Amino acid sequence: MEIRVNGEIRHWERSVTVRELLEGLGIRPETVVVELNLRIVARERVDEEMIAEGDSLEIIRLVGGG
Amino acid sequence: MTAIRGGLDRLEQELYQRNVRIPEVGEEGQRKLLASRVLIVGLGGLGSPALFYLAACGIGEIGIADGDRVELSNLQRQILHGREDVGIPKTASAARSALRLRPDLLLTAYPCRITAANAAEVIAPYDFVIEATDNFTAKFLINDACVRLGKAFSHAGILGMYGQTMTVVPGKGPCYRCVFGEPPLPGAVPTTAEAGVLGTVPGVLGAIQATEAIKYLLNRGRLLVGSLLTWDALSMRFREIPLPPEARCGVCTGPGQPGRTGMDEGERKGT
Numbered sequence A: 001m002e003i004r005v006n007g008e009i010r011h012w013e014r015s016v017t018v019r020e021l022l023e024g025l026g027i028r029p030e031t032v033v034v035e036l037n038l039r040i041v042a043r044e045r046v047d048e049e050m051i052a053e054g055d056s057l058e059i060i061r062l063v064g065g066g
Numbered sequence B: 001m002t003a004i005r006g007g008l009d010r011l012e013q014e015l016y017q018r019n020v021r022i023p024e025v026g027e028e029g030q031r032k033l034l035a036s037r038v039l040i041v042g043l044g045g046l047g048s049p050a051l052f053y054l055a056a057c058g059i060g061e062i063g064i065a066d067g068d069r070v071e072l073s074n075l076q077r078q079i080l081h082g083r084e085d086v087g088i089p090k091t092a093s094a095a096r097s098a099l100r101l102r103p104d105l106l107l108t109a110y111p112c113r114i115t116a117a118n119a120a121e122v123i124a125p126y127d128f129v130i131e132a133t134d135n136f137t138a139k140f141l142i143n144d145a146c147v148r149l150g151k152a153f154s155h156a157g158i159l160g161m162y163g164q165t166m167t168v169v170p171g172k173g174p175c176y177r178c179v180f181g182e183p184p185l186p187g188a189v190p191t192t193a194e195a196g197v198l199g200t201v202p203g204v205l206g207a208i209q210a211t212e213a214i215k216y217l218l219n220r221g222r223l224l225v226g227s228l229l230t231w232d233a234l235s236m237r238f239r240e241i242p243l244p245p246e247a248r249c250g251v252c253t254g255p256g257q258p259g260r261t262g263m264d265e266g267e268r269k270g271t
Helices: A018-024 B010-015 B026-034 B047-057 B090-101 B119-123 B136-149 B176-180 B200-218 B265-269
Strands: A002-005 A008-011 A032-036 A056-061 B037-041 B061-065 B106-110 B128-131 B153-159 B162-168 B227-232 B237-242
Touching: A018 A032, A032 B176, A056 B162, A056 B227, B026 B200, B037 B047, B047 B061, B047 B090, B047 B128, B047 B200, B061 B090, B090 B106, B119 B136, B128 B136, B128 B200, B136 B153, B136 B162, B136 B176, B153 B200, B162 B176, B162 B200, B200 B227
Parallel strands: A002 A056, B037 B061, B037 B128, B061 B106, B128 B153
Antiparallel strands: A002 A008, A032 A056, B153 B162, B162 B227, B227 B237
């Protein structure tokens, strides 16, 4: 399937959960917020939310420095 | 906001000549800036450029809040402070730097941490808040206090060679909590002490925060409301991420909130 991650087209072999996608990209889910099609995915739902063909994701880092 | 005076005096005309020449500022805009109050919470990497530029551009009154003292390891990015300031409160050394640039600036120092107990009292007198703190607890606390008070603010966060910023105008778009939910678990995300930070990253982000404050006060241009601007210094890429248009978090939808249609432009600026 073809999806868009942080503005870039990516190809994924099969439908995955948000957690599987993040881990596939080498990102620890607790360090980011995911916006799926302009909707924030609650942190406790990363194992349930599925990513489908054509979805657009923004992976937003949590950075607390000032 | 205090009453706007009739005109600029001769010193101000010369000081702010380059501001006034900008069509979007003009003499009227400069008088607005001179009658405006901005609070900067955190006098570190982000707060340093924000205070310098806001003082320089002629903001009338600036509050500065920080409970820390200057440390040697601050100096590669926190350009308000110098070697001789190590050990003194950051509010003291920041005040010295700002007043050297702007002797006529009305400056109020809060040499303490902003807590749930004092946040509303500290924030209430100001027109705009720069959230330039260095930890998630403070970032969420200032967000919540500003949303409850209906106070516009600029958020920024930095780490390593990456930074991000968004502007929150309560009632006009999502707040920091609407996007980020809850602070991450302790230890989940490294601090700048652990992961480092390049000094120019808060330099750029803090200058953007000051720019947002100025545009808000002038009521000009488009703010980063409903979008998050990210900057990856390593790839030298800026990205603007559209955020969910609706504010849905518990603070935004809590009792006494203005909601989506609570304020118009006139009310917002009290004009």
